Amino acid sequence: MTGQAVSKTTLSLRRYRKSVTALTGAEIATLRAGITKMLELSDDRGFEYWAGIHGLPLPISCTHGSPLFLPWHRAYLYYFEQHLLDVMPSGAQVSLPWWDWSTQAGIPAAYAAEKLPDGAANPLAGARVSGIPSAQFNEFNVPAVGRTNRTPGPTGAGHGPNGLPSAAQVSAVLALKDFEDFTTQLEDLHNQVHMWVGGTMSEIPVAAFDPVFWAHHTMIDRVWALWQLAHPGGGVSPVPLDHPLGPFPTLTVAQTLSTTALGYDYAAATSSAVPTATAPAAGPATPAATAS
Amino acid sequence: MATFVPNPLTVTLTAPAEPFYRADLEFHGVDHAKASFEGRLFINNPQASLETPVDDESYAGSFWIFGHGGCAGDEGHCEPPAERRPFDFRPEHQLTPVSKRVMITDKLRALVSPGQEFTVRIVPYVRPEHAAALPASLVTDLLQVHRVDLLSYQ
Numbered sequence: 224m225t226g227q228a229v230s231k232t233t234l235s236l237r238r239y240r241k242s243v244t245a246l247t248g249a250e251i252a253t254l255r256a257g258i259t260k261m262l263e264l265s266d267d268r269g270f271e272y273w274a275g276i277h278g279l280p281l282p283i284s285c286t287h288g289s290p291l292f293l294p295w296h297r298a299y300l301y302y303f304e305q306h307l308l309d310v311m312p313s314g315a316q317v318s319l320p321w322w323d324w325s326t327q328a329g330i331p332a333a334y335a336a337e338k339l340p341d342g343a344a345n346p347l348a349g350a351r352v353s354g355i356p357s358a359q360f361n362e363f364n365v366p367a368v369g370r371t372n373r374t375p376g377p378t379g380a381g382h383g384p385n386g387l388p389s390a391a392q393v394s395a396v397l398a399l400k401d402f403e404d405f406t407t408q409l410e411d412l413h414n415q416v417h418m419w420v421g422g423t424m425s426e427i428p429v430a431a432f433d434p435v436f437w438a439h440h441t442m443i444d445r446v447w448a449l450w451q452l453a454h455p456g457g458g459v460s461p462v463p464l465d466h467p468l469g470p471f472p473t474l475t476v477a478q479t480l481s482t483t484a485l486g487y488d489y490a491a492a493t494s495s496a497v498p499t500a501t502a503p504a505a506g507p508a509t510p511a512a513t514a515s
Numbered sequence: 516m517a518t519f520v521p522n523p524l525t526v527t528l529t530a531p532a533e534p535f536y537r538a539d540l541e542f543h544g545v546d547h548a549k550a551s552f553e554g555r556l557f558i559n560n561p562q563a564s565l566e567t568p569v570d571d572e573s574y575a576g577s578f579w580i581f582g583h584g585g586c587a588g589d590e591g592h593c594e595p596p597a598e599r600r601p602f603d604f605r606p607e608h609q610l611t612p613v614s615k616r617v618m619i620t621d622k623l624r625a626l627v628s629p630g631q632e633f634t635v636r637i638v639p640y641v642r643p644e645h646a647a648a649l650p651a652s653l654v655t656d657l658l659q660v661h662r663v664d665l666l667s668y669q
Contacts, residue, residue, distance in 0.1 A: 288614070364584050415579045417581050427584055428584040
């Protein structure tokens with residue numbers, strides 16, 4: 224993050240993260256191709272390695288129940304997305320989509336279908352849980368699973384029509400003015416969604432192996448970005464801005480405060496056009512000058 | 516593998532005098548070492564249980580714990596140090612207990628008179644199908660809370 228030239232083209236080079244429901248078929252195909260390539264890599268560029276950063280294999284690096292929750296996960300998404308870009312051809316347009324569970328009931332269709340129309344496995348529906356030494360599964364922790372699984376559903380009757388946080392709950396959280404208030408309440412909604420998805424997503428050690436983890440956390444990151452827009456200067460108190468975010472060696476808390484400085488935004492263009500030169504429209508004839 | 520048996524806790528607190536603008540329940544020293552769970556809060560309902568729905572009049576909100584899922588290390592790996600040494604600049608231990616905050620302003624006002632004592636029953640909840648996939652040690656004695664505060668902004 225240091226030593227980069229300041230460019231006049233920064234704005235135009237920024238990536239836009241979109242709602243998963245707004246992705247075109249081609250964009251979903253590109254995302255699937257990128258995730259597939261990451262799944263094929265067994266080294267520290269691959270999906271397995273990055274999923275393992277969050278939980279197992281040890282050390283478990285994620286930060287929960289702390290004001291570092293949002294900065295740490297923003298850095299985590301950033302590094303994952305950079306590796307996603309790495310595996311794609313130069314110039315490929317791909318970014319992490321967000322799953323707005325407050326308005327989209329259920330697992331997004333792009334992540335739900337086990338098989339694609341051509342019969343191939345959908346890489347967004349699940350992934351191997353691998354790269355974890357067998358000694359790190361014992362009778363005192365989550366059982367070893369070979370592949371992610373989900374059991375979506377509410378954690379009991381009465382939590383709204385589908386058991387996921389509602390749009391009203393998200394709005395209430397966005398209205399909170401104090402960062403610590405905001406992050407603690409948003410983290411609770413986040414926890415609720417992890418438990419709603421169930422299965423692998425329910426427990427920290429293996430949650431990030433489920434591809435929908437990344438869409439869920441992109442939603443959380445988006446809500447933070449929206450809160451930042453609504454509350455300029457809201458900051459991240461009580462977190463020191465120079466606090467490092469391990470294991471992401473180039474990022475501190477301060478460097479996560481601006482999504483645009485990280486090269487992405489959530490304000491996707493909803494309408495674009497290329498200006499073209501056109502002949503002036505015919506109008507009333509200009510009165511001819513008359514000599515007096 | 517396991518059947519979840521909840522271990523609810525009940526605390527007695529005193530409602531603030533009016534006027535107050537906001538009331539929060541804060542739970543300190545909440546253990547998150549085991550399975551993920553929901554902590555359901557019921558006011559003046561000491562019999563609240565897993566069967567008490569969250570649309571019951573006494574329900575005041577929930578907090579949600581994203582669990583550490585047990586210990587993957589050797590003996591002692593998941594025991595936070597009793598105290599932090601000076602000049603220990605490493606990150607805090609992963610299993611340092613957390614604090615949770617639930618805003619209950621409207622419910623408190625609706626259910627409890629100002630200045631009156633009231634109870635908060637905390638009922639941990641794990642989805643049965645999730646508990647069934649876990650070892651019993653991860654869903655036994657799940658709810659551990661060191662202290663509960665009622666904060667009111669007046």
